[in-house]
Amino acid sequence: MLFTIISIAAMVGLDQFTKYWATAALAPDRTAPFLPGIMELRYVLNDGAAFSVFSGKAWGQWFLIAVTSAALLAVLYILFFQRARLDRLGYAALLLIEAGGIGNLIDRVLHGYVVDFFATTFVEFAVFNVADCFVSVGVVLLAVYYIRSESAAKKARQKAQGEQAPGSGDGQ
Incomplete structure:
Protein backbone atom coordinates (compact mmCIF):
# COMPACT_ATOMS: atom_id res chain seq x y z
CA MET A 1 0.00 0.00 0.00
CA LEU A 2 2.83 2.39 0.85
CA PHE A 3 4.51 1.68 -2.49
CA THR A 4 1.24 2.50 -4.26
CA ILE A 5 0.90 5.83 -2.48
CA ILE A 6 4.54 6.79 -3.04
CA SER A 7 4.40 5.80 -6.72
CA ILE A 8 1.25 7.81 -7.38
CA ALA A 9 2.61 10.80 -5.46
CA ALA A 10 5.90 10.73 -7.38
CA MET A 11 4.15 10.62 -10.75
CA VAL A 12 1.70 13.37 -9.77
CA GLY A 13 4.67 15.42 -8.53
CA LEU A 14 6.48 14.98 -11.85
CA ASP A 15 3.35 16.00 -13.75
CA GLN A 16 2.78 19.09 -11.61
CA PHE A 17 6.45 20.09 -11.81
CA THR A 18 6.44 19.90 -15.62
CA LYS A 19 3.26 21.95 -15.81
CA TYR A 20 4.78 24.55 -13.47
CA TRP A 21 7.92 24.62 -15.63
CA ALA A 22 5.89 24.97 -18.84
CA THR A 23 3.94 27.85 -17.34
CA ALA A 24 7.11 29.63 -16.17
CA ALA A 25 9.14 29.00 -19.32
CA LEU A 26 6.58 29.05 -22.14
CA ALA A 27 3.59 31.15 -21.08
CA PRO A 28 1.88 32.97 -22.64
CA ASP A 29 2.80 32.07 -26.22
CA ARG A 30 6.40 30.86 -26.51
CA THR A 31 7.45 27.62 -28.16
CA ALA A 32 10.71 25.72 -27.83
CA PRO A 33 12.16 22.87 -29.85
CA PHE A 34 12.08 19.51 -28.10
CA LEU A 35 12.59 16.71 -30.64
CA PRO A 36 13.27 18.53 -33.95
CA GLY A 37 10.90 17.44 -36.69
CA ILE A 38 8.81 15.44 -34.21
CA MET A 39 7.78 17.57 -31.25
CA GLU A 40 7.99 21.04 -29.81
CA LEU A 41 7.04 22.54 -26.47
CA ARG A 42 4.04 24.87 -26.77
CA TYR A 43 2.03 26.32 -23.86
CA VAL A 44 -1.70 25.65 -24.21
CA LEU A 45 -4.50 25.94 -21.67
CA ASN A 46 -7.13 23.25 -22.19
CA ASP A 47 -10.47 23.71 -20.44
CA GLY A 48 -11.86 20.59 -22.13
CA ALA A 49 -11.07 16.90 -22.06
CA ALA A 50 -8.95 14.93 -24.52
CA PHE A 51 -8.85 16.63 -27.93
CA SER A 52 -10.60 19.63 -26.27
CA VAL A 53 -13.94 17.82 -25.96
CA PHE A 54 -16.30 20.01 -23.85
CA SER A 55 -13.96 22.98 -24.35
CA GLY A 56 -15.63 26.30 -23.67
CA LYS A 57 -18.67 24.72 -22.01
CA ALA A 58 -19.39 26.13 -18.55
CA TRP A 59 -20.86 22.82 -17.38
CA GLY A 60 -17.96 20.89 -18.95
CA GLN A 61 -15.53 21.46 -16.09
CA TRP A 62 -17.97 20.22 -13.47
CA PHE A 63 -18.86 17.23 -15.59
CA LEU A 64 -15.19 16.35 -16.14
CA ILE A 65 -14.40 16.80 -12.44
CA ALA A 66 -17.30 14.54 -11.42
CA VAL A 67 -16.57 11.79 -13.97
CA THR A 68 -12.82 11.88 -13.31
CA SER A 69 -13.35 11.76 -9.55
CA ALA A 70 -15.67 8.76 -9.80
CA ALA A 71 -13.24 6.91 -12.07
CA LEU A 72 -10.28 7.70 -9.81
CA LEU A 73 -12.16 6.42 -6.75
CA ALA A 74 -12.95 3.18 -8.60
CA VAL A 75 -9.30 2.73 -9.59
CA LEU A 76 -8.14 3.47 -6.03
CA TYR A 77 -10.56 0.86 -4.72
CA GLY A 101 -6.03 11.35 -13.64
CA ILE A 102 -5.07 12.98 -10.36
CA GLY A 103 -2.55 15.26 -12.07
CA ASN A 104 -5.13 16.64 -14.48
CA LEU A 105 -7.86 16.72 -11.84
CA ILE A 106 -5.68 18.97 -9.66
CA ASP A 107 -5.41 21.46 -12.52
CA ARG A 108 -9.14 21.37 -13.25
CA VAL A 109 -10.11 21.93 -9.64
CA LEU A 110 -7.51 24.63 -8.90
CA HIS A 111 -7.46 26.50 -12.22
CA GLY A 112 -10.41 25.42 -14.34
CA TYR A 113 -8.07 24.21 -17.08
CA VAL A 114 -5.20 21.83 -17.72
CA VAL A 115 -1.76 22.98 -18.87
CA ASP A 116 -0.64 21.14 -22.01
CA PHE A 117 2.74 21.62 -23.65
CA PHE A 118 3.85 18.67 -25.82
CA ALA A 119 2.95 19.45 -29.44
CA THR A 120 3.72 17.11 -32.31
CA THR A 121 5.12 18.79 -35.42
CA PHE A 122 5.15 15.86 -37.85
CA VAL A 123 1.38 15.35 -37.67
CA GLU A 124 -1.60 17.44 -36.53
CA PHE A 125 -2.46 16.15 -33.08
CA ALA A 126 -3.73 17.46 -29.75
CA VAL A 127 -1.26 19.17 -27.44
CA PHE A 128 -0.78 17.07 -24.31
CA ASN A 129 1.10 16.81 -21.00
CA VAL A 130 2.82 14.26 -18.76
CA ALA A 131 -0.45 13.26 -17.05
CA ASP A 132 -1.98 12.56 -20.46
CA CYS A 133 1.03 10.35 -21.26
CA VAL A 140 -2.77 0.65 -23.51
CA LEU A 141 -1.19 -1.50 -20.77
CA LEU A 142 -4.65 -2.17 -19.32
CA ALA A 143 -5.87 -3.34 -22.72
CA VAL A 144 -2.87 -5.67 -23.04
CA TYR A 145 -3.51 -6.91 -19.50
CA TYR A 146 -7.16 -7.57 -20.28
CA ILE A 147 -6.42 -9.37 -23.56
CA ARG A 148 -3.74 -11.46 -21.90
CA SER A 149 -6.00 -12.29 -18.95
CA GLU A 150 -8.88 -13.29 -21.24
CA SER A 151 -6.57 -15.47 -23.30
CA ALA A 152 -5.29 -17.24 -20.18
CA ALA A 153 -8.85 -17.72 -18.88
CA LYS A 154 -9.94 -19.18 -22.23
CA LYS A 155 -7.05 -21.65 -22.19
CA ALA A 156 -7.92 -22.64 -18.61
CA ARG A 157 -11.57 -23.22 -19.60
CA GLN A 158 -10.53 -25.31 -22.60
CA LYS A 159 -8.19 -27.36 -20.44
CA ALA A 160 -10.90 -27.90 -17.82
CA GLN A 161 -13.38 -28.98 -20.50
CA GLY A 162 -10.82 -31.41 -21.92
CA GLU A 163 -10.32 -32.97 -18.49
CA GLN A 164 -14.08 -33.45 -18.03
CA ALA A 165 -14.57 -35.37 -21.28
CA PRO A 166 -17.11 -38.23 -21.18
CA GLY A 167 -15.80 -41.36 -19.50
CA SER A 168 -12.97 -39.48 -17.80
CA GLY A 169 -13.61 -40.88 -14.34
CA ASP A 170 -16.99 -39.43 -13.46
CA GLY A 171 -17.88 -42.60 -11.53
CA GLN A 172 -20.41 -44.04 -13.99
Missing part, protein backbone atom coordinates in the same frame (compact mmCIF):
# COMPACT_ATOMS: atom_id res chain seq x y z
CA ILE A 78 -9.08 -1.74 -7.06
CA LEU A 79 -5.50 -0.73 -6.21
CA PHE A 80 -6.07 -0.91 -2.47
CA PHE A 81 -8.71 -3.62 -2.03
CA GLN A 82 -8.45 -5.82 -5.12
CA ARG A 83 -4.67 -5.72 -5.59
CA ALA A 84 -4.33 -9.50 -5.28
CA ARG A 85 -6.37 -9.95 -8.47
CA LEU A 86 -3.87 -7.95 -10.54
CA ASP A 87 -0.57 -9.04 -11.97
CA ARG A 88 2.28 -6.54 -12.33
CA LEU A 89 1.07 -5.32 -15.71
CA GLY A 90 -2.47 -4.61 -14.49
CA TYR A 91 -1.12 -2.95 -11.36
CA ALA A 92 1.26 -0.73 -13.34
CA ALA A 93 -1.52 0.20 -15.76
CA LEU A 94 -3.82 1.31 -12.95
CA LEU A 95 -1.02 3.22 -11.20
CA LEU A 96 -0.37 5.21 -14.38
CA ILE A 97 -4.06 5.89 -14.97
CA GLU A 98 -4.56 6.98 -11.35
CA ALA A 99 -1.54 9.30 -11.30
CA GLY A 100 -2.40 10.90 -14.64
CA PHE A 134 0.52 8.43 -18.02
CA VAL A 135 -3.17 7.87 -18.75
CA SER A 136 -2.57 6.91 -22.39
CA VAL A 137 0.20 4.43 -21.60
CA GLY A 138 -1.87 3.09 -18.69
CA VAL A 139 -4.88 2.49 -20.92
